Amino acid sequence: MTTGVRRRMGVEERKQQLIGVALELFSHRSPDEVSIDEIAAAAGISRPLVYHYFPGKQSLYEAALRRAADELAARFLEPPQGPLGARLLRVMGRFFDFVDGHGPGFAALMRGGPAVGSSTTNAMIDEVRQAAYEQILAHLEVAEPSARLELVVRSWVSLAESTALLWLDGRRVPRGELEQQLVHDFAALMAVSAAYDDDMAQIVTRVLADEPADGPFGDLVGRLVGLVPPRA
Secondary structure (H helix, E strand, C coil), X not given: CCCCCCCCCCHHHHHHHHHHHHHHHHCCCCHHHCCHHHHHHHHCCXXXXXXXXXXXXXXXXXXXXXXXXXXXHHCXXXXXXXXXXXXXXXXXXXXXXXXXXXXXXXXXXXXXXXXXXXXXXXXXXHHHHHHHHHHHHHHHCCCCCCHHHHHHHHHHHHHHHHHHHHHHCCCCCCXXXXXXXXXXXXXXXXXXXXXXXXXXXXXXHHHHHCCCCCCHHHHHHHHHHHHCCCCC
């Protein structure tokens, strides 16, 4: 039998609830457009009580970004089994799941939002990029990357980020195509660098040895071959 009495939340539980409510609102509108009053109403508490747990909107915003950053970084985790192309495609699928479901929040995280210039926010953004970078190196089974490999992987992480931000503006390219294109972009960056560096060539050769003809990398080769005109 229920008494109808609402259970009182502990301090940490209430903080986590407010962070979750803020993230949900940020998923639909820019954090700049969401007020403390809206967050309080969605959480079913008063405005002063929000300030009891967070000294201001900035601190609540940063706490919400912290959770979003941790979740986004986790999207790059993938068991190191199977062909690399298929692994990267699954990673891109989870990455765009996050982007698609947290549009304004994702844009705020990667662009700084109302906390632009904040050292705390910038550090969180850098953590996400570093986590993605380290995961890709783990998939390549490289512990100490060369300067060329670091350039390739960091460039690709930046490309995925900027592509997602542009895609949010109208979603004019089918999402599935974009996910596959980003995997192809990674392969292309690796291949171009391999043409200039023997160490990179060895990595690419090792990766391609495990790639099936019908995988993402094989699909790229087929598309490129189709662009080459037959010789007279």
